[in-house]
Amino acid sequence: MEVIxxxxxxxxxxxxxxxxxxxxxxxxxxxxxxxxxxxxxxxxEARLLSLARRAGVPTPVVLDVDTxxxxxxxxxxxxxxxxxxxxxxxxxxxxELFTHIGSLAARLHRSHIIHGDLTTSNMILxxxxxxxxxxxxxxxxxxxxxxxxxxxxxxKAVRSxxxxxxxxxxxxxxxxxxxxxxxxxxxxxxxRSIERRGRYVSAR
Amino acid sequence: MLCLxxxxxxxxxxxxxxxxxxxxxxxxxxxxxxxEGIHPREAAQHHAQNIKPxxxxxxxxxxxxxxxxxxxAFSRGPGLGPCLRVIAVxxxxxxxxxxxxxxxxxxxVAHIEIGRLTTGAEDPLTVYASGGNTQVTAFAAxxxxxxxxxxxxxxxxxxxxxARELKLGAPGGPIVERLAKGGSYVELPYVVKGMDLSYSGLxxxxxxxxxSASIADVCFSLQETAFAMLVEVAERALAHTEKExxxxxxxxxxNARLQEMLRSMCAEHGAAFxxxxxxxxxxxxxxxxxxxxxxxxxxxxxxxEETQVIQRWRTDEVEVLxx
Numbered sequence: 001m002e003v004i005x006x007x008x009x010x011x012x013x014x015x016x017x018x019x020x021x022x023x024x025x026x027x028x029x030x031x032x033x034x035x036x037x038x039x040x041x042x043x044x045e046a047r048l049l050s051l052a053r054r055a056g057v058p059t060p061v062v063l064d065v066d067t068x069x070x071x072x073x074x075x076x077x078x079x080x081x082x083x084x085x086x087x088x089x090x091x092x093x094x095x096e097l098f099t100h101i102g103s104l105a106a107r108l109h110r111s112h113i114i115h116g117d118l119t120t121s122n123m124i125l126x127x128x129x130x131x132x133x134x135x136x137x138x139x140x141x142x143x144x145x146x147x148x149x150x151x152x153x154x155x156k157a158v159r160s161x162x163x164x165x166x167x168x169x170x171x172x173x174x175x176x177x178x179x180x181x182x183x184x185x186x187x188x189x190x191x192r193s194i195e196r197r198g199r200y201v202s203a204r
Numbered sequence: 205m206l207c208l209x210x211x212x213x214x215x216x217x218x219x220x221x222x223x224x225x226x227x228x229x230x231x232x233x234x235x236x237x238x239x240e241g242i243h244p245r246e247a248a249q250h251h252a253q254n255i256k257p258x259x260x261x262x263x264x265x266x267x268x269x270x271x272x273x274x275x276x277a278f279s280r281g282p283g284l285g286p287c288l289r290v291i292a293v294x295x296x297x298x299x300x301x302x303x304x305x306x307x308x309x310x311x312x313v314a315h316i317e318i319g320r321l322t323t324g325a326e327d328p329l330t331v332y333a334s335g336g337n338t339q340v341t342a343f344a345a346x347x348x349x350x351x352x353x354x355x356x357x358x359x360x361x362x363x364x365x366x367a368r369e370l371k372l373g374a375p376g377g378p379i380v381e382r383l384a385k386g387g388s389y390v391e392l393p394y395v396v397k398g399m400d401l402s403y404s405g406l407x408x409x410x411x412x413x414x415x416s417a418s419i420a421d422v423c424f425s426l427q428e429t430a431f432a433m434l435v436e437v438a439e440r441a442l443a444h445t446e447k448e449x450x451x452x453x454x455x456x457x458x459n460a461r462l463q464e465m466l467r468s469m470c471a472e473h474g475a476a477f478x479x480x481x482x483x484x485x486x487x488x489x490x491x492x493x494x495x496x497x498x499x500x501x502x503x504x505x506x507x508x509e510e511t512q513v514i515q516r517w518r519t520d521e522v523e524v525l526x527x
Contacts, residue, residue, distance in 0.1 A: 008436070008443035027472065028465035029432045032389040083444075117398040121444055137396060149355070153398035160349040160520075161444070198355055 009041075009136070014076060018063060021045075022071040023136075038070040041136035046072050048113060048135035055111035057104045058131045077133070079126030086120060086162055086169075094165065095172045101130060102176025105154070108132075110181050112142040118154035120161065148190030151177075155191065206268065207275040207500070208259070208298070209493025212251045212291035213283025213311045214336055215242045219255075219262040220490030221273070224497050226321050229266035231483055231490035234258050238374040241364065242335075248286035255294045262489065270302055277496025280308030281514035283336070288513035296508055307504060308511045309495040311487075312337060312519040315453035316348060317498060318491035323478035329447040331438045331466065334454035334486070335360035335375075339519065340399070340438050342445045343527060347520050351441035352399035359430055360456045362403040366426060369411050370419065380423045381459055387424025390417045394429055399440050401433045431462045439469050451478045455486035502526040 004019070005012040013020045023038040046065045049072075053059045060074035082097075089097065101123065108115060115122075116137030124131045139146070158169050177184050206229070211218035215238060221230040236242075236250040263270060278295035281288055292308065299306035316330045329342045329351075338359045340352035357365075360377060367376025372383070393409050395402040410426045442450065450470050457463065463479060470477040484490055502525035 006443075008440040026436075026469070028435050028468040030389060030428050033394065033428060033432055036391075037394065119398060119444070137398065149397055152355075153400060156350070156400065157398065160344075160351050163345060163347070163349065194355065198353075 007134075017076060018073055019060065019076045020071055020073050022069060039067060042067065042070045042072060044138060045134070045136045048115075048138045048140075049074065051111065051113055051140070052108060052132060052135065055113060056107045058129050059135075060131065060133060077124050077126045077131045079124045079131070082120040082123040082125060082130070083161065085125055086165065091168065094168055097125075097130070098169050098172035099176035099179075102173035102178075103180040104130060104132060105151070105173070106177045106179075106181035106184055109147045109150070109184065109187060112140055114139050114141050114146045114150045116150065116153075118150060119157035144186055144190040145194070147187040148194050151187060151191040152194055205274045205497065205500075206266075206272055207277055207493040207496040208262070208273045209489045209491070209496050210255070210259075210276070210278040210291045210295055211311070211314075211487050211489045211492045212255075212287050213279045213281070214287065214487065215247050215250070216487045217251045217254055217258060217291075218487055218489035218492070219258045220488060220493040221262055221266040221268065222490055222493035222497055224501065226494060226497070228484075228490045228494075229268070230262040231488055232258055232262045232265060233488055240368055240374060242284070244284040244286045247284060248290045251287055251290040255291070259294075259298075270298070273302065274304055275496055275500055276304060276306040277309050277492050277499070278306070279311045279314070279492050280511065281311065281517035283311060283515065285513065285515050288515065292511060292513050296511060299508070305500065305505065306508065306511055307496050307499055307506055308513070309492060309499055310517055310519065310522045311492075312339070312341075313348060313522050313524070314491040314495040316341065316451070317495050318484045318488070319451045319453050319478065319480045321494055322480045322484055323451060325449045325451045325476070325478040327447060328449035328451035328478060329438065329442050329445060329475075330451045330453055331434065331457065332453040333359045333434060333456035333462075335364060335456070337454060338401070338403075338434065340441045341519055342441065342447055343524065344445075346524050346527070347522065348524060350518070350520050351445060352401065352437040355397065355400050355402045356404040357407065359403060359434060360454070362407045362430060363426065363456070365407055366410050370414055372419070377456060377459065380427060381461065383420055384423040384427045384461070385420075387418070387420035387422070389428065390421050390425045392425050392429045394433060396433055396436055399437050399444070401437050403430060403433075406430060427459075427461055431459075431465050434462070435465045435469050438466065439473070442469075442473055442475060447475070449476045449478060451480075453480070453485065458482060458485055498526040
């Protein structure tokens with residue numbers, strides 16, 4: 001089996017044209033915590049990948065879940081992570097791409113799906129379509145708090161990783177988000193209040 | 205050039221003297237005796253009462269007189285307002301009295317820089333955890349960018365508050381670490397949001413759990429859960445930033461179990477692990493002096509009226525001109 005990627009929490013193998021994502025044991029965690037996290041996240045991710053696709057967000061197709069091995073077998077999405085792609089886009093392409101991503105995030109939230117780790121590392125552009133991956137930290141939750149936190153995680157990831165283009169990206173993202181989900185105004189409002197509650201806020 | 209640095213963002217007052225080559229000539233500290241949590245006004249009084257003798261002690265330790273000092277640096281934030289103002293006044297007074305420049309510097313950035321100085325780490329991902337701060341940072345384009353941080357309370361604050369609530373004593377960190385030995389696991393909530401984390405729910409749950417489970421078990425589980433969360437966030441940030449070094453900073457990272465966990469994570473990802481010596485790991489004056497040296501050498505200047513304190517000063521707001 002060929003390891004195609006080694007992420008923070010999982011190894012990805014390419015096997016007969018499909019991907020096996022295996023959440024590996026972490027020596028730094030005691031087995032009691034490790035076992036529960038890996039099981040829950042594997043089950044959740046498999047479920048959310050399917051729910052997200054039904055909500056209109058492209059995701060890999062889940063083919064099999066192995067709860068013993070903590071692995072998910074899914075279709076292989078050939079493409080590039082947006083994290084790397086962003087740097088090469090011109091202004092118009094960037095706006096178009098993130099308006100679209102905003103609308104995908106909105107589709108998730110409209111169906112009360114929380115991704116849990118919305119970053120450009122977890123989005124793949126494949127043949128003109130954006131796929132969301134890595135739903136392991138996600139959940140189904142209809143609360144403003146959960147959706148607001150989901151957006152905050154995204155905004156902060158953009159701030160740290162794509163600092164030079166932060167405002168362009170976020171502006172496009174939120175416009176796409178609101179167009180698809182007008183009630184999302186309250187979610188954005190909540191995101192700002194969660195951020196203000198935090199420890200490190202320069203202006204209030 | 206010699207820089208005298210004053211630290212006093214929270215309960216610990218520190219004075220350090222560092223040369224432009226990075227030699228630490230003195231690093232004297234005076235923690236405030238704590239019975240409970242930190243009262244900002246009492247801590248400020250403690251700093252005001254102890255600052256003069258502590259400066260004298262640092263000068264004596266370094267074997268220099270005040271007239272040999274070329275620069276004064278102080279922690280301008282983030283921190284407790286009353287404490288920051290006391291050390292700011294002390295710093296400005298020295299600067300005026302001895303006609304030397306004064307610089308207010310960022311406390312969190314100082315932790316990172318003293319770590320790089322004392323360990324030789326070049327471009328690390330820094331895991332910084334203390335009573336008031338919890339963040340994971342890495343350098344990119346002239347700033348220490350924040351890749352992960354707490355969305356509510358700091359890791360140290362979580363453990364200290366837990367210890368206070370259960371009347372275990374203060375500071376809570378070492379007490380909980382000792383009590384955790386021999387405990388076994390009881391379930392507590394584990395909350396990671398992307399590369400950020402949240403400790404307030406864990407604190408509430410741990411206090412509640414202590415009513416039904418043994419103290420040793422709750423201390424053990426609190427440590428295991430809270431630390432695993434931080435290590436996981438560091439691990440995600442390491443994978444995301446593709447850095448090859450991990451540096452620790454802040455009083456909480458003195459904890460042997462936390463260091464063991466971080467070492468294990470680093471080994472798995474082939475990253476080098478750097479732990480600065482204990483005397484510069486927690487809050488200290490030398491780190492402020494060293495950041496004063498770095499800032500001044502790279503051209504940072506502040507007029508006296510520009511040295512006001514900044515209680516909430518984000519790490520990524522500081523332009524890193526020396527790298």
